[in-house]
Amino acid sequence: MLTSAAQAPLSAAAATYATLLRLPKVELHVHLEGAIPAATLLALARRHGVRLPARTEAEVTDWLQFRDFPHFAEVYQAISRCIQTTDDLEQLTYEFLREQARQAIWHTEFTFTAWTHFHNWGLPYGEQFAALHQARQRAERDFGVSSLIIVDIPRGYASPQQALSMTEQVVLAQASGVAALGLGGYEVGNPVAPYWAAFALAHEAGLPCVLHAGETAGPASIWEALETGHSQRIGHGVRCLEDERLVAHLREHRIPLEVCPSSNVCLKVVDHYAAHPLPTLLAEGLYVTLNSDDPALFSTSLTQEYYKSHCELGLSLATLAQLSHNALAASLLSPTAQARLRDRYFAAPPATWAA
Numbered sequence: 001m002l003t004s005a006a007q008a009p010l011s012a013a014a015a016t017y018a019t020l021l022r023l024p025k026v027e028l029h030v031h032l033e034g035a036i037p038a039a040t041l042l043a044l045a046r047r048h049g050v051r052l053p054a055r056t057e058a059e060v061t062d063w064l065q066f067r068d069f070p071h072f073a074e075v076y077q078a079i080s081r082c083i084q085t086t087d088d089l090e091q092l093t094y095e096f097l098r099e100q101a102r103q104a105i106w107h108t109e110f111t112f113t114a115w116t117h118f119h120n121w122g123l124p125y126g127e128q129f130a131a132l133h134q135a136r137q138r139a140e141r142d143f144g145v146s147s148l149i150i151v152d153i154p155r156g157y158a159s160p161q162q163a164l165s166m167t168e169q170v171v172l173a174q175a176s177g178v179a180a181l182g183l184g185g186y187e188v189g190n191p192v193a194p195y196w197a198a199f200a201l202a203h204e205a206g207l208p209c210v211l212h213a214g215e216t217a218g219p220a221s222i223w224e225a226l227e228t229g230h231s232q233r234i235g236h237g238v239r240c241l242e243d244e245r246l247v248a249h250l251r252e253h254r255i256p257l258e259v260c261p262s263s264n265v266c267l268k269v270v271d272h273y274a275a276h277p278l279p280t281l282l283a284e285g286l287y288v289t290l291n292s293d294d295p296a297l298f299s300t301s302l303t304q305e306y307y308k309s310h311c312e313l314g315l316s317l318a319t320l321a322q323l324s325h326n327a328l329a330a331s332l333l334s335p336t337a338q339a340r341l342r343d344r345y346f347a348a349p350p351a352t353w354a355a
């Protein structure tokens with residue numbers, strides 16, 4: 001899965017930020033609401049008369065930055081208050097995908113918390129999914145970016161019955177770019193078990209399940225995501241290293257991990273970036289992908305994650321290119337669609353994008 005840096009033809013190349021910006025990438029773990037560009041948030045706040053504690057784009061960017069968990073929750077709620085209509089959702093999705101294109105992220109599987117907008121503003125699920133679908137089609141036409149939607153259950157907020165009702169709608173939206181059911185929110189004290197029926201329904205309907213697990217909670221959370229949540233990939237999963245049997249299981253079954261180092265630093269799963277266990281996960285032969293999670297809130301971007309992994313964790317350019325290929329292979333696209341993207345964006349010799 002990973003070529004060693006010693007064998008790689010790219011290992012001598014200087015991995016500058018500009019180079020990594022041009023590296024063709026795929027992102028599998030990024031939240032639409034947590035990736036809101038500051039300009040979009042300001043525009044939506046003005047449209048609906050929502051007062052934010054910041055007035056300019058620079059002030060909003062600064063206010064969005066992670067300080068502690070209460071502030072993070074306050075920011076997330078403020079973002080949710082600004083997204084009131086399906087037009088807002090379409091605008092946000094389109095502008096988010098434009099930013100993905102700017103970073104050469106040619107395929108994105110973004111997580112979307114439809115429950116919040118249904119709960120806050122009564123936006124019907126089907127209309128929300130239709131708005132996102134329209135935006136992703138427009139973005140594909142205008143910017144050449146591919147995308148799929150993962151609708152997550154916010155653990156601890158949605159009741160099991162609400163999650164089940166939502167999942168019935170999610171299953172029906174598979175033709176509109178909805179590709180998976182997820183589980184997000186705060187892990188500790190919020191197990192998968194209460195939502196077992198929603199994940200069973202998705203699984204039986206052939207809809208993949210992709211759960212967050214193993215970030216703020218340990219290996220038991222990952223086992224539960226696999227066994228009760230039928231999870232095909234693991235959102236985060238970095239704490240698998242605490243359980244040798246789990247590491248062996250993940251390796252043997254080639255279960256992809258959606259690793260988000262800056263998120264782990266902000267949430268104090270690791271002390272600082274240079275202490276992140278990403279190199280250990282790779283050394284264990286695990287199926288690793290690199291992601292930004294909530295880039296607007298964690299002062300990051302996917303390009304920034306690639307750059308910091310190079311500078312602070314010592315990952316070679318060849319390894320980073322391989323992580324990008326891993327993400328494409330771990331995507332929920334059909335083999336045909338993966339091959340099409342690979343031919344279009346990933347087949348060019350490194351010299352083309354590194355020039």
Ligand SMILES: [Zn+2]
Nearest residue numbers: 031212235293
């Ligand atoms: Zn996440």
